Amino acid sequence: MAHVLSLLQGGGSHRSKTTVAVVVLVASIALRKLHQQWRATQTNGSAKPTASAAPTNVPANGTKKRRRIGVDAQFIAEIKKLLPVCIPGVRSPEFGLLVALAGILVVRSWLDIWFSSFNGMVVKAIVSRDRARFIAKAVFEFGFMMWPLSIVNNSLKLSINALALRIRSRLTRYAHDQYLNGITFYKMSNLDSRIQNVDQLIAQDVSKFADSLSHLYSDTLKPVVDIFLFAYKLGQAIGGGAPLAMVSYFFVSAVILRNISPPFGKYTAVEQGLEGQFRYNHSRIITHSEEIAFYGGGQRERELVNKSFQRIVDHIRRVYKMRFLNGVFDSVLVKYGATMLAYYLLARPVFGSGYGGDSVTEAMDPTQIMEDYSRNSGFLINLSQAVGRLVLAGRDITRFAGYTARVSELFTVLDDVNTGTYQRPLVEGGEELASILAQHAAQSDDASGAGSEQTDMLLSQGVVNPSALRGEVVHQDGVIDFNHVPVVTPNGDVLVRDLTFRIESGMNCLITGPNGCGKSSLFRILGDLWPLFAGSVVKPRAQELFYVPQKPYLPLGTFRDQIIYPHNHVDSLKLGYTDDNLRNLLKVVHLEYLIAREGGWNSTRDWADVLSGGEKQRVAMARLFYHRPQFAILDECTSAVSVDVEGIMYNHAKQVGITLFTVSHRTSLFKHHDYLLRFDGEGGYHFDRLNHEDGNTPFQFQHGKSAYQGESSQSVTSDSYSDDDKQATAAA
Numbered sequence: 001m002a003h004v005l006s007l008l009q010g011g012g013s014h015r016s017k018t019t020v021a022v023v024v025l026v027a028s029i030a031l032r033k034l035h036q037q038w039r040a041t042q043t044n045g046s047a048k049p050t051a052s053a054a055p056t057n058v059p060a061n062g063t064k065k066r067r068r069i070g071v072d073a074q075f076i077a078e079i080k081k082l083l084p085v086c087i088p089g090v091r092s093p094e095f096g097l098l099v100a101l102a103g104i105l106v107v108r109s110w111l112d113i114w115f116s117s118f119n120g121m122v123v124k125a126i127v128s129r130d131r132a133r134f135i136a137k138a139v140f141e142f143g144f145m146m147w148p149l150s151i152v153n154n155s156l157k158l159s160i161n162a163l164a165l166r167i168r169s170r171l172t173r174y175a176h177d178q179y180l181n182g183i184t185f186y187k188m189s190n191l192d193s194r195i196q197n198v199d200q201l202i203a204q205d206v207s208k209f210a211d212s213l214s215h216l217y218s219d220t221l222k223p224v225v226d227i228f229l230f231a232y233k234l235g236q237a238i239g240g241g242a243p244l245a246m247v248s249y250f251f252v253s254a255v256i257l258r259n260i261s262p263p264f265g266k267y268t269a270v271e272q273g274l275e276g277q278f279r280y281n282h283s284r285i286i287t288h289s290e291e292i293a294f295y296g297g298g299q300r301e302r303e304l305v306n307k308s309f310q311r312i313v314d315h316i317r318r319v320y321k322m323r324f325l326n327g328v329f330d331s332v333l334v335k336y337g338a339t340m341l342a343y344y345l346l347a348r349p350v351f352g353s354g355y356g357g358d359s360v361t362e363a364m365d366p367t368q369i370m371e372d373y374s375r376n377s378g379f380l381i382n383l384s385q386a387v388g389r390l391v392l393a394g395r396d397i398t399r400f401a402g403y404t405a406r407v408s409e410l411f412t413v414l415d416d417v418n419t420g421t422y423q424r425p426l427v428e429g430g431e432e433l434a435s436i437l438a439q440h441a442a443q444s445d446d447a448s449g450a451g452s453e454q455t456d457m458l459l460s461q462g463v464v465n466p467s468a469l470r471g472e473v474v475h476q477d478g479v480i481d482f483n484h485v486p487v488v489t490p491n492g493d494v495l496v497r498d499l500t501f502r503i504e505s506g507m508n509c510l511i512t513g514p515n516g517c518g519k520s521s522l523f524r525i526l527g528d529l530w531p532l533f534a535g536s537v538v539k540p541r542a543q544e545l546f547y548v549p550q551k552p553y554l555p556l557g558t559f560r561d562q563i564i565y566p567h568n569h570v571d572s573l574k575l576g577y578t579d580d581n582l583r584n585l586l587k588v589v590h591l592e593y594l595i596a597r598e599g600g601w602n603s604t605r606d607w608a609d610v611l612s613g614g615e616k617q618r619v620a621m622a623r624l625f626y627h628r629p630q631f632a633i634l635d636e637c638t639s640a641v642s643v644d645v646e647g648i649m650y651n652h653a654k655q656v657g658i659t660l661f662t663v664s665h666r667t668s669l670f671k672h673h674d675y676l677l678r679f680d681g682e683g684g685y686h687f688d689r690l691n692h693e694d695g696n697t698p699f700q701f702q703h704g705k706s707a708y709q710g711e712s713s714q715s716v717t718s719d720s721y722s723d724d725d726k727q728a729t730a731a732a
């Protein structure tokens with residue numbers, strides 16, 4: 001210590017100067033290490049994706065299968081499928097970012113080389129006590145170069161993050177387009193059993209895949225470039241005092257940064273909140289998929305999820321920009337400012353007054369040795385670090401393969417479901433379903449498709465594809481006609497073997513039967529939610545069929561949105577609906593008071609919590625009157641509404657020309673219907689006109705028939721529906 005103090009005080013001989021050189025050399029190496037540590041902190045600064053579990057499939061046989069994830073032929077095939085979605089072409093911004101990132105990485109490597117040589121020159125200037133050269137290098141050259149150094153390093157981070165965000169945006173939008181195409185979101189969770197957690201895949205795994213891909217690109221490209229450059233350079237070539245000042249500087253810098261830095265912790269919390277909201281919006285689609293599917297609300301839901309996703313993108317973009325600026329100041333202040341200070345501290349003993357008289361002997365030329373050693377050690381450190389990073393990148397590839405497998409499986413299943421193929425374990429290995437299809441095929445002399453060996457084999461594997469579907473849908477206004485239709489659940493359970501009935505506009509029909517007999521399932525087939533395996537269904541277009549469930553779906557949005565769903569405000573204005581018109585609809589269902597109670601049409605609440613069960617059901621009826629379809633499918637939708645208000649609502653529906661197709665066990669509703677379709681719960685049903693004259697008994701048909709086991713006892717066609725009947729219905 002005394003020796004160092006004596007050096008600082010300027011005393012010393014030739015030996016002392018050699019010691020100074022050694023001190024400078026050690027400090028220089030320490031400084032370089034400090035620099036490398038800073039750089040490592042920078043590289044690791046951006047969050048790396050965590051390990052991902054292998055995708056868990058539920059194959060047709062129902063057992064869980066865990067695929068071994070690795071860099072294999074399947075991984076290559078998956079990447080080939082995903083890359084065109086992530087980077088659609090050489091003119092895309094994503095490709096531009098890849099090129100820019102490669103350019104920045106090359107510049108960064110060049111700067112590393114510059115720094116190694118520069119460091120050697122600074123060391124030489126110090127050791128040879130060349131004050132002018134030192135000032136030119138350490139103050140002017142470095143003072144100039146610290147800006148490109150700082151900007152390049154932070155540009156690297158910015159472009160890695162921007163690339164990840166762009167890839168995520170591409171994949172998420174692609175997934176949304178597929179998932180919310182028609183009623184795919186319903187089919188994914190109700191017909192196909194391969195993926196249980198679409199929300200997590202879209203909201204989390206896609207993001208991790210994008211992050212991982214972007215990091216992997218830079219984490220492999222940079223070391224590769226470094227290895228070539230530093231190996232070449234090395235081949236060409238050859239083949240710390242004042243800690244208190246340093247600590248004080250870091251302390252002061254930390255205080256300054258703490259005061260000028262934006263609250264990144266808070267931003268992270270906000271980001272998590274937005275991510276949570278985004279995920280919640282997706283989970284709502286799964287929870288309410290049936291209702292949304294019946295409403296045809298896919299488009300509206302896509303708007304909502306895209307909007308909430310856009311909020312995340314906007315937020316992250318803002319934060320990245322702040323991180324970039326903050327990173328520049330951070331680097332200048334803590335990293336390069338500290339480096340300058342370190343140079344000063346290292347140089348202080350050399351330029352101290354006590355060193356003025358002596359010079360290092362030429363024979364040893366220690367200055368050149370110092371310069372070469374310092375520069376070459378820089379090359380060597382960079383080279384070994386590049387190799388180390390490449391080894392680490394190898395480990396990251398396995399993790400990346402996990403994300404790739406999950407995202408690729410999501411897109412495969414979306415593709416399948418969109419083209420009418422789904423997989424799930426079928427009851428009795430699909431045998432009963434196959435026999436029904438064979439029977440229908442024989443009846444219709446259809447030798448191909450349904451009932452064929454190939455279809456039977458696919459069904460036995462739990463695969464239902466378009467070749468198994470021989471049903472026909474015909475669109476026609478004013479009629480719902482089921483002709484020899486089997487009612488089959490998605491897992492192949494046959495609820496009704498052969499259903500035939502016909503109702504026309506004005507023929508209000510009630511459906512009854514024990515729980516689980518297939519009443520709602522009939523609507524699922526009518527609404528195209530479940531596949532039509534055989535027979536034919538004649539019905540109006542989707543917008544003329546309106547479904548009102550027992551638990552109404554209340555979308556995110558304003559009070560007005562609850563009435564007009566799945567329309568938005570602009571749609572309703574185009575249809576000529578003012579708020580006054582909507583108020584009149586609420587009057588019909590006795591809910592006018594809600595407008596004032598909930599703070600007006602534009603107030604936004606969690607409507608499922610705010611409204612009572614009966615209020616929710618009446619809001620759903622107001623929605624029905626807003627849309628005024630030809631047929632209303634009412635599935636126990638007034639179970640929580642008082643009988644008098646229920647009567648008013650049913651009468652209003654009839655007045656405005658909506659034909660009712662109701663599932664209910666409430667006797668109070670019988671008087672509003674003219675026909676009864678009754679399932680017996682054992683595959684049989686009965687359809688006939690209701691006889692109200694005999695006291696409105698639910699099971700008293702006009703034709704005097706009792707419930708029938710097995711098959712249709714009576715199907716009322718338009719022929720048997722006489723003019724008298726129509727007049728009676730109209731009068732009602």
Ligand SMILES: Nc1ncnc2c1ncn2[C@@H]1O[C@H](COP(=O)(O)OP(=O)(O)OP(=O)(O)O)[C@@H](O)[C@H]1O
Binds near residue numbers: 491521
């Ligand atoms: N997504 C599905 N996948 C497989 N089976 C289903 C699905 N949805 C319903 N089912 C089955 O179909 C059968 C009929 O259901 P459905 O909802 O049509 O009954 P329901 O007659 O309306 O009964 P409830 O009066 O209780 O409402 C039930 O056994 C049910 O478990």
